[in-house]
Amino acid sequence: MADTVAGLPVQHAEKSFYQQSTNKYSGILSWLLTTDHKRIGIMYLAAIGFFFFVGAVIGLLMRLELIAPGRQIMDAQTYNSFFTLHGVIMIFLFIIPGLPAIFGNFFLPIQIGARDVAFPRLNLLSWYIYMIGAALVLVSLFLPGGPIDTGWTFYIPYSVRSTTNVSMAIFAAFVLGFSSILTGINFVTTTHRLRAPGMSFFKMPLFVWATYATAWIQIIATPVIGITILLVIIERLFGVGIFDPALGGDPILFQHMFWIYSHPAVYIMILPAMGVVSEIIPTFARRTIFGYKAIAMSSLAIAFVGYLVWAHHMFTSGMSDTARWIFSLLTFIVALPSGVKIFNWVATMYKGSIDPQPPFLWVMNFIFLFSIGGLTGLVLGSLATNIHLHDTYFVVAHFHYVMFGGTGTIFFAAMHYWFPKMFGKMYNIKLARIAVLLFFVGFNLLYFPKFIMGYMGMPRRYYDYLPQFEALQEISTVGSWIVVGTLFFILGYLIHALLKGKKATSNPWGGVTLEWHIASPPSMENFAEIPTVTREPYDFSQLKEMKNE
Amino acid sequence: MSPVPTTHVESVDFVMLYIVGISVVLLLGVTATMIYFVFKYNRKKGHQPVDIHGNILLEIIWIVIPTLLVLSMFYFGYTSFREIRDIPDNSFVVKVTARMWQFSFEYENGKKTDTLYVPVNRAIGLEMRSADVNHAFYIPAFRIKEDMIFGKTNYLYFTPKQVGDYDVACAEYCGLNHSAMYTKVKVLSENEFTKWYGGNWQPVKAEVTN
Numbered sequence: 001m002a003d004t005v006a007g008l009p010v011q012h013a014e015k016s017f018y019q020q021s022t023n024k025y026s027g028i029l030s031w032l033l034t035t036d037h038k039r040i041g042i043m044y045l046a047a048i049g050f051f052f053f054v055g056a057v058i059g060l061l062m063r064l065e066l067i068a069p070g071r072q073i074m075d076a077q078t079y080n081s082f083f084t085l086h087g088v089i090m091i092f093l094f095i096i097p098g099l100p101a102i103f104g105n106f107f108l109p110i111q112i113g114a115r116d117v118a119f120p121r122l123n124l125l126s127w128y129i130y131m132i133g134a135a136l137v138l139v140s141l142f143l144p145g146g147p148i149d150t151g152w153t154f155y156i157p158y159s160v161r162s163t164t165n166v167s168m169a170i171f172a173a174f175v176l177g178f179s180s181i182l183t184g185i186n187f188v189t190t191t192h193r194l195r196a197p198g199m200s201f202f203k204m205p206l207f208v209w210a211t212y213a214t215a216w217i218q219i220i221a222t223p224v225i226g227i228t229i230l231l232v233i234i235e236r237l238f239g240v241g242i243f244d245p246a247l248g249g250d251p252i253l254f255q256h257m258f259w260i261y262s263h264p265a266v267y268i269m270i271l272p273a274m275g276v277v278s279e280i281i282p283t284f285a286r287r288t289i290f291g292y293k294a295i296a297m298s299s300l301a302i303a304f305v306g307y308l309v310w311a312h313h314m315f316t317s318g319m320s321d322t323a324r325w326i327f328s329l330l331t332f333i334v335a336l337p338s339g340v341k342i343f344n345w346v347a348t349m350y351k352g353s354i355d356p357q358p359p360f361l362w363v364m365n366f367i368f369l370f371s372i373g374g375l376t377g378l379v380l381g382s383l384a385t386n387i388h389l390h391d392t393y394f395v396v397a398h399f400h401y402v403m404f405g406g407t408g409t410i411f412f413a414a415m416h417y418w419f420p421k422m423f424g425k426m427y428n429i430k431l432a433r434i435a436v437l438l439f440f441v442g443f444n445l446l447y448f449p450k451f452i453m454g455y456m457g458m459p460r461r462y463y464d465y466l467p468q469f470e471a472l473q474e475i476s477t478v479g480s481w482i483v484v485g486t487l488f489f490i491l492g493y494l495i496h497a498l499l500k501g502k503k504a505t506s507n508p509w510g511g512v513t514l515e516w517h518i519a520s521p522p523s524m525e526n527f528a529e530i531p532t533v534t535r536e537p538y539d540f541s542q543l544k545e546m547k548n549e
Numbered sequence: 550m551s552p553v554p555t556t557h558v559e560s561v562d563f564v565m566l567y568i569v570g571i572s573v574v575l576l577l578g579v580t581a582t583m584i585y586f587v588f589k590y591n592r593k594k595g596h597q598p599v600d601i602h603g604n605i606l607l608e609i610i611w612i613v614i615p616t617l618l619v620l621s622m623f624y625f626g627y628t629s630f631r632e633i634r635d636i637p638d639n640s641f642v643v644k645v646t647a648r649m650w651q652f653s654f655e656y657e658n659g660k661k662t663d664t665l666y667v668p669v670n671r672a673i674g675l676e677m678r679s680a681d682v683n684h685a686f687y688i689p690a691f692r693i694k695e696d697m698i699f700g701k702t703n704y705l706y707f708t709p710k711q712v713g714d715y716d717v718a719c720a721e722y723c724g725l726n727h728s729a730m731y732t733k734v735k736v737l738s739e740n741e742f743t744k745w746y747g748g749n750w751q752p753v754k755a756e757v758t759n
Contacts, residue, residue, distance in 0.1 A: 076725055076726065076728070077725055080724070080725065080727075149724070149725075150722075151722050155682075155683055155721075155722070157681070157682045157683065157699060158682040158683065158722070158723060158724055161681070161682060161724075162724070245698070245699040245700035245701070246699065246700075251683065251698055251699070251700075251701075252698065252701070285590070285598065286592070286598045287598035287599065287600050287601070288600040288601070288602060290601060290602070290603055290604075291602075291603040291604075291608055292602065292603065293603070294603065294608050316685060316694050316695050316696050316720075317696045317698070318695065318696055318698060318701060318703035321634055324630070325627050325630075328623055328626065328627065329623050332619035332620065332622060332623045333619070335615075335619055336612060336615055336616060336619070339611065339615045340608070340611060340612060342579060343579075343607075343611040344603075344608075346579055346582050346583050346586070347601075347604075347607070349583060349586035349587065349590065350586055350590070350601065351590060351598060351599040351601060352586070352590050352598045352599075353590060353591075353592045353596065353597070353598040354586065354587050354590050354591055354592055355591075355592040356587055356591075364583060364584075364587070367579065367580070367583060368576075368580050371575070371576050371579055371580070372576060375568075375572035375575060375576060376572070378568050378572060378619065378622055379565065379568050379569065379572075381619075381622075381623070381626075382564055382568060382622050382623065382625070382626025382627075383626045383627055383629070383630035384560065384561045384564045384625070384626045384627075384629030384630045384632075384692075385561060385564050385565050385568065385626060386626075387561075387630065387633070387692070387693055387694055387695075388561055388689070388692035388693065388694070390685075390694060390720070391685060391687075391694070391720040391721060391722075392689075392720065455565070456689065457687070457689020457690070457716070457718065459687065459718050459719070459720040459728075460720075460722075461722040461727060461728075462727065462728035463727070463728040464728040464729065465728065466716070466731075539600075540598065540600070
């Protein structure tokens with residue numbers, strides 16, 4: 001067995017990738033100039049994690065402002081900049097790069113039995129481009145003109161009229177797009193070229209499938225936002241009149257171009273999360289995944305149909321009725337592959353041997369929250385209800401259930417699942433269980449009232465509101481305290497584990513994909529010898545032999 | 550049945566209830582099954598896991614049934630939407646202009662207001678334009694909205710059934726005072742409206758829609 005999958009048995013004397021440098025430097029330069037996919041993954045984790053907390057704190061301050069009608073802690077201009085920054089940071093700096101750049105980088109090569117990604121230097125360049133983009137966002141806050149106030153969608157004509165630093169902020173998104181494209185190219189090439197002997201496409205773990213499908217969207221969709229952003233900047237600088245109706249342009253054309261990227265981007269955000277779910281459930285149910293091919297193919301189906309639904313963001317824009325019903329119909333169709341995944345995941349628990357450790361609890365949390373997010377998407381896909389709910393809190397609630405309840409929850413699931421592998425330390429399981437519960441309560445308090453407010457007619461992006469919304473707004477604000485408190489709680493016990501945690505074994509959960517066959521943390525080369533794969537990805541009959549390794 | 554401000558409200562609320570009803574059943578079904586499995590197949594009970602690779606029949610069932618369900622949702626959503634898109638021939642037309650950060654209304658006799666006055670039981674047509682950036686005309690109580698865009702005329706139709714005041718909000722972000730961009734639509738009885746309008750607004754008795 002050991003010679004078929006695991007390569008050589010783990011050698012205890014072997015140095016981990018933290019102790020080996022890929023270049024001649026040691027210390028900080030050995031990180032900043034590294035080409036190791038694992039170190040780059042950790043560097044992404046530090047940067048992306050930082051911006052996630054910045055975005056969360058901005059959200060917390062927005063909720064504090066909304067605790068009562070009228071002015072509380074900030075003026076309207078500040079609030080408008082805050083919701084813009086919250087969106088820009090959470091979308092472009094956290095959730096789009098999040099799972100692929102951190103966990104994709106770290107685990108995609110290992111899961112297919114490779115020593116690194118196909119283009120390690122390009123991988124490092126992608127990280128630098130991400131950091132430059134992030135720096136541009138920060139710089140744009142402090143230049144004359146002030147922070148961008150257009151909303152993260154920067155709709156024309158407001159975004160050409162605004163005197164704030166729109167150009168620089170959206171140029172940051174342009175730069176970040178390249179990081180995304182290059183990472184996508186790297187992952188597609190890696191998946192095609194670097195699979196270990198015997199690792200056919202249908203033997204790949206489902207996280208690899210999901211990251212692979214995501215990578216294609218990153219490559220194909222991202223250039224559209226790049227082009228759109230350049231056109232907006234040209235419009236602002238030279239007054240060309242592409243989108244601005246005052247100059248003869250078409251603002252609806254802008255919305256089309258914006259959403260042709262930004263809707264597929266939603267699937268860039270959620271697909272890798274779905275891949276993580278497909279890893280965690282078999283490990284903790286200790287049985288093979290139900291409907292492997294259905295799950296793998298539904299990722300590709302989502303990636304494809306996801307291109308064809310963008311105009312459902314524009315049902316009230318005055319598009320033709322024909323466009324409206326076609327996009328409504330397609331929107332309902334794209335819901336189906338997500339449903340297929342949910343059913344297969346639950347079916348994977350059937351007749352398993354389930355050990356609900358923290359990563360699995362996060363996944364249960366995900367299935368509930370993401371289902372609410374997906375099902376309320378049906379309400380928004382339907383024309384009659386969309387006309388009422390478009391641009392209200394209902395939409396805000398819906399996409400937070402999908403993005404935060406979906407991808408965000410799985411970010412924590414992945415963190416708790418792979419933490420022992422990435423850092424070689426184990427966190428306090430009891431505290432981690434409490435965190436899941438706290439998050440669940442806080443999250444629903446924070447976002448569920450927004451569904452109700454939305455149906456009552458509370459528009460989004462409002463600094464102030466009518467008195468009938470006060471009670472629900474207060475509940476929502478209290479929820480935000482619990483959620484942000486939980487985030488810091490999680491950060492606290494993970495850092496504590498990092499510094500003082502117990503040493504983790506190479507396979508604490510009993511997983512069987514390739515990362516669980518190597519040391520925690522892995523060595524620089526991952527595998528002493530490239531393994532030959534003979535088994536399907538979730539074959540737990542090998543677990544006994546693995547224990548003897 | 551409690552009185553509704555427009556008949557369209559009933560059909561939107563029906564679509565909402567229909568979709569939410571099915572969604573709640575699906576959500577509870579999935580969640581309850583998941584929790585049941587976690588207890589029933591808990592590792593503490595010590596039984597051997599069984600590797601089940603899939604089931605074609607089940608995959609077909611959980612593709613076909615949701616497909617039928619979402620198609621029915623699409624259908625109800627579409628037919629309800631049609632109600633506000635079929636333009637009545639003899640509607641009472643008001644021109645609406647949005648600018649940062651207020652709405653203004655102009656009637657056929659040249660009257661201009663900041664608040665929308667309309668007669669009850671008459672199809673109202675709004676011809677909507679923007680003088681600057683994007684706005685949206687949203688009457689939550691009537692469940693309708695449409696964007697207002699510079700250089701483009703968008704339309705909105707409704708037939709108020711109840712006399713009263715209803716909030717109008719701007720629903721497309723338009724800058725600093727976006728959240729203060731509120732006005733009201735005042736639905737008046739025929740007599741009151743005639744008095745307010747100060748002239749003939751040609752009520753056609755026969756055209757009262759459903």
